[in-house]
Amino acid sequence: MFFIFSVIIVFFSILTVTSRKILRAATYLLIVLVSTAGMYFMLRFNFLAAIQMTLYAGGIVVLIIFSILLTSHISEKLVLPGLTKRIYAAIAAVAGAIVCILTILQYEFIPKAVEPSRVHIRTIGESLLSTGKYGYSLPFEVISILLLAAMVGAIILAKKAKE
Amino acid sequence: MFEGIPLHWFLIVSTLMFFIGIYGFLVRKNLITMLMSIELILNSVCINFVAFNKILYPERLEGMFFTIFIIAVAASEASIAIAIIINIYRRIVNIDVENINEMKL
Numbered sequence: 001m002f003f004i005f006s007v008i009i010v011f012f013s014i015l016t017v018t019s020r021k022i023l024r025a026a027t028y029l030l031i032v033l034v035s036t037a038g039m040y041f042m043l044r045f046n047f048l049a050a051i052q053m054t055l056y057a058g059g060i061v062v063l064i065i066f067s068i069l070l071t072s073h074i075s076e077k078l079v080l081p082g083l084t085k086r087i088y089a090a091i092a093a094v095a096g097a098i099v100c101i102l103t104i105l106q107y108e109f110i111p112k113a114v115e116p117s118r119v120h121i122r123t124i125g126e127s128l129l130s131t132g133k134y135g136y137s138l139p140f141e142v143i144s145i146l147l148l149a150a151m152v153g154a155i156i157l158a159k160k161a162k163e
Numbered sequence: 164m165f166e167g168i169p170l171h172w173f174l175i176v177s178t179l180m181f182f183i184g185i186y187g188f189l190v191r192k193n194l195i196t197m198l199m200s201i202e203l204i205l206n207s208v209c210i211n212f213v214a215f216n217k218i219l220y221p222e223r224l225e226g227m228f229f230t231i232f233i234i235a236v237a238a239s240e241a242s243i244a245i246a247i248i249i250n251i252y253r254r255i256v257n258i259d260v261e262n263i264n265e266m267k268l
Contacts, residue, residue: 002168006176013180013203017187022196029199032180036206043217048227052209055234060202060241067245068195071252081190089189097182101175109170111218119224127224136228143235150239157246160253 001042008035020077022068030061044118173214180207194248194258198241205237 012028012035019025033056040049068074080086131137180203187200209230216226252258 002172006172009176010179010183013183016203017183017190017196017200022193025196025199029202032203033206036210039210040213043213045213045217045227048213048230051231051234055238056202056206060238063241063245064195064199064202067248070249071195071258072193078191078193078196081192086190089186092189093182093186096185097178100178100182104171104174104178109219111170112221117221119227123224124227128228134223134225139228139232143232147235147239150243154242154246157243158249 002039005035005039005042008032009039020080021074022072022076022078023065023074026061026065026068029064030057033057033061046118047121047124170214170218173210173218177207177210177214180204180210192259192261194244194251194260194263197260198244198248202237202241205233209233 009032012031016025016028016032019028033052037049037052037057040046040052127134128136128140184200184203184207187203188197191197191200212226212229212233214226216224220226248258251263255262
C-alpha cells in the first residue's frame with residue numbers, strides 16, 4: 001500500500017512540474033495531494049487526512065484552477081525554458097536529493113513499538129484549546145489571526161483600484 | 164498497514180517530492196506553476212512531520228498539530244499569492260516572472 005502511494009506521489013509530482021499544459025499540471029497536483037491524504041489514512045491520522053482532503057484538495061486546488069481560468073488560455077502551451085537552465089536546475093535538484101537521502105540512510109532511527117490506535121477528535125480539540133503542557137492554545141490563536149489577516153489582505157489586494 | 168515499513172522510506176519519498184518541487188520552482192516561469200511547486204514543497208514537509216510523529220513518538224501528537232498549522236499557513240499563502248497574481252495580471256496582461264520588473268506601477 002505504501003509503495004503504491006509513494007509511486008503515485010513521485011510520478012505525479014514529476015508530471016506536475018514538467019507538464020506543459022497548466023490546467024493538467026493543476027490536476028496532477030490534485031492527484032498528488034489526494035494520495036498524500038491516502039498516506040495519512042494509512043498512518044491512521046483520520047482527522048488530518050480529512051483536513052488534507054478538504055483544505056488542500058478542495059480549497060487550494062480549486063483556488064489555483066480558478067486563477068488559471070482567470071489569467072491564462074487553456075489551450076495555450078507553456079514555453080519551455082532553455083535547455084541549460086533545465087539542466088542546471090536538474091543538477092541542483094538531483095545533487096540535493098542525493099545528499100539528503102545519503103544523510104537519511106546513515107542515521108539510525110529507533111522506532112517505538114506501540115499498538116496502533118486512532119486519534120480521537122476529543123483529544124485533538126482538548127489539546128488545541130488547553131494552555132498547559134502539550135497545549136496548543138497560543139499557536140491556535142496566532143493562526144486564526146494570521147488567517148484573518150490573510151483574508152483581509154487578499155480582498156484588499158485583489159479589489160479594483162479606484163478610478 | 165504501515166508496520167514494518169522503516170521511517171527511511173517515508174523520508175526518501177518526501178525528499179524526492181521536495182526536490183521535485185525545488186526543480187519546478189527553478190524551471191517554471193509562470194507564477195501559478197511556481198505556486199504549485201511551493202505547494203509540493205510544503206506537502207513533503209507535512210509528510211515528514213506525520214511520519215516522524217507516528218513512527219518515533221506514537222503516543223504524542225506534536226507532528227499532527229504542526230501539520231495542521233502548516234496547512235493553515237499554506238492556505239493563507241496561496242490566497243495572498245493568487246490575489247497578487249490577479250492584481251499583476253490586471254496591470255500587465257502577463258504573469259511570467261521575467262515581465263515583472265516592479266510590483267508597483
